[in-house]
Amino acid sequence: MTGPKRTAKVAIIGAGPGGLAAAMLLAAEGYAVDLYEKQDTVGGRSGELKLGSYRFDRGATFLMMPHLLEELFALAGRSVHDYVSLKPLDPLYSLHFGDTVFTPSTDQEQTAGEIERLFPGNGSGYRRFMADEADKLERVIPLLQRPFQSLGDYMKRDVLHALPKLNAADNVYNRLSRYFDDERLRFSFTFQAKYLGMSPWECPGTFTILSYMEHRYGLYHPIGGINRVLQAMSEVIQEHGGHVHTSSGVKRIVVKNGDAAGLLLENGERVEADYVVIGADFGSAMTQLFEPGILKKYTPRKVARKRYSCSTAMLYLGIDGEVELGHHSVHFSADYRRNVEEITKLGVLSEDPSIYVHNPSVIDKTLAPPGKSSLYVLMPVPNLSAEVNWQQTSAEVEARMMERLEQIPQLAGITGRVEESLFFSPLDWQNKLNVYNGATFNLAHNLGQMMHLRPHNTFEEVRGIWLVGGGTHPGSGLPTIFESAKISARLLREHDQALRGSFTVPAGAPGAGAGVPL
Numbered sequence: 001m002t003g004p005k006r007t008a009k010v011a012i013i014g015a016g017p018g019g020l021a022a023a024m025l026l027a028a029e030g031y032a033v034d035l036y037e038k039q040d041t042v043g044g045r046s047g048e049l050k051l052g053s054y055r056f057d058r059g060a061t062f063l064m065m066p067h068l069l070e071e072l073f074a075l076a077g078r079s080v081h082d083y084v085s086l087k088p089l090d091p092l093y094s095l096h097f098g099d100t101v102f103t104p105s106t107d108q109e110q111t112a113g114e115i116e117r118l119f120p121g122n123g124s125g126y127r128r129f130m131a132d133e134a135d136k137l138e139r140v141i142p143l144l145q146r147p148f149q150s151l152g153d154y155m156k157r158d159v160l161h162a163l164p165k166l167n168a169a170d171n172v173y174n175r176l177s178r179y180f181d182d183e184r185l186r187f188s189f190t191f192q193a194k195y196l197g198m199s200p201w202e203c204p205g206t207f208t209i210l211s212y213m214e215h216r217y218g219l220y221h222p223i224g225g226i227n228r229v230l231q232a233m234s235e236v237i238q239e240h241g242g243h244v245h246t247s248s249g250v251k252r253i254v255v256k257n258g259d260a261a262g263l264l265l266e267n268g269e270r271v272e273a274d275y276v277v278i279g280a281d282f283g284s285a286m287t288q289l290f291e292p293g294i295l296k297k298y299t300p301r302k303v304a305r306k307r308y309s310c311s312t313a314m315l316y317l318g319i320d321g322e323v324e325l326g327h328h329s330v331h332f333s334a335d336y337r338r339n340v341e342e343i344t345k346l347g348v349l350s351e352d353p354s355i356y357v358h359n360p361s362v363i364d365k366t367l368a369p370p371g372k373s374s375l376y377v378l379m380p381v382p383n384l385s386a387e388v389n390w391q392q393t394s395a396e397v398e399a400r401m402m403e404r405l406e407q408i409p410q411l412a413g414i415t416g417r418v419e420e421s422l423f424f425s426p427l428d429w430q431n432k433l434n435v436y437n438g439a440t441f442n443l444a445h446n447l448g449q450m451m452h453l454r455p456h457n458t459f460e461e462v463r464g465i466w467l468v469g470g471g472t473h474p475g476s477g478l479p480t481i482f483e484s485a486k487i488s489a490r491l492l493r494e495h496d497q498a499l500r501g502s503f504t505v506p507a508g509a510p511g512a513g514a515g516v517p518l
Contacts, residue, residue: 042234086222252290384438
């Protein structure tokens with residue numbers, strides 16, 4: 001007589017957005033999920049940072065395409081709105097070009113009018129852009145929702161349908177030049193390439209969809225910050241019987257006869273598992289989590305040869321008083337193209353940098369004491385492959401960032417109002433958060449590292465491992481990271497079903513009978 005089927009054990013490495021999303025989906029399906037995170041809180045590079053009585057998002061600062069997040073929680077039998085309050089942003093952000101300030105919104109007629117007022121003659125180009133990108137996104141979305149595991153995937157109908165609109169051989173800047181004749185307006189629709197850590201002059205033209213998605217679907221602020229969404233995922237995992245282990249770093253993935261067999265934790269504990277999901281930073285995972293000699297495709301030398309995104313220098317400031325800036329503001333260098341080339345090609349620090357300022361306290365009073373502000377400042381900089389000695393230059397860069405803030409009229413005198421301050425360099429991203437090369441946005445999205453040429457969701461070198469996060473298909477950015485988790489969770493389940501026969505959620509387990517497909 002055959003007994004009940006044993007619930008498969010899944011060990012997940014890294015409680016960043018990808019690891020959390022995969023753990024949530026698999027726990028909801030009835031798998032025995034254990035998630036291991038080196039830091040003392042969940043979220044990875046998008047986790048919460050506390051400085052005294054001030055709170056900050058460490059990395060990502062807004063949600064795009066919230067319906068994808070709603071779908072993700074629904075797959076786990078939950079509603080995100082039961083955990084998090086999402087506040088739409090209007091305007092989306094303010095873009096500062098000297099005395100010219102452009103404030104687009106999701107109201108296309110209003111934005112077209114604002115464009116005509118600031119950049120006469122370009123309103124019709126905006127309307128053409130929005131119409132063309134709507135068709136493009138409709139074709140691209142299916143490619144972001146399934147794996148690219150073999151060259152044969154390129155011959156599938158959805159790829160052939162999307163191919164004429166992908167613009168992959170062009171670049172983002174060239175594409176936008178077809179719609180706008182004012183450089184400032186082009187920059188307003190191309191700076192989103194920085195979300196991938198790339199130059200708009202190098203980023204494939206496919207990614208013009210980023211600015212379209214903002215203008216079409218809007219941007220949202222979760223009350224409490226992006227980290228609150230990730231904490232909610234941790235709560236759902238535990239509601240479904242999974243376990244989230246913080247302050248529990250992983251030293252090695254145990255491999256036996258080519259199969260993943262479990263984990264060796266940094267504290268010496270051994271964890272058995274049927275399957276492993278890697279949600280840790282791709283470059284760091286490949287170079288740290290396997291015994292030497294196991295990997296062939298992703299040896300340290302081959303990983304080092306891959307192209308990586310730029311990095312960021314960060315300032316987290318607790319400010320006495322309110323700040324008269326909107327929720328998001330981008331302050332462009334006077335010579336933006338040179339600024340970008342210095343970051344991505346020349347590997348030097350710009351004398352005239354562009355900066356992004358996040359002022360969530362203007363709409364979210366939970367992040368700072370009454371009447372005060374939590375201010376987040378990001379300056380794109382080269383990653384650690386550049387010859388910048390951050391041990392020597394960090395203090396100088398921090399001072400330069402403060403000087404740059406003082407140049408913004410609304411922030412004049414800000415230095416004297418700082419109550420809490422933390423500077424975070426590319427070296428800190430690497431040494432404190434295990435981000436390979438300090439490349440904050442993970443692997444670059446050049447043509448040689450997209451779709452089939454990006455690390456696959458099903459790991460190729462060791463059986464029983466799946467990848468999630470910005471370093472695998474479909475790429476970086478929260479919406480695509482969540483899609484990677486959905487893809488990999490589905491592939492794991494399909495593999496498990498084929499290996500064990502039809503997988504049945506244990507009677508009475510969370511999600512049992514819910515009919516929730518991955």
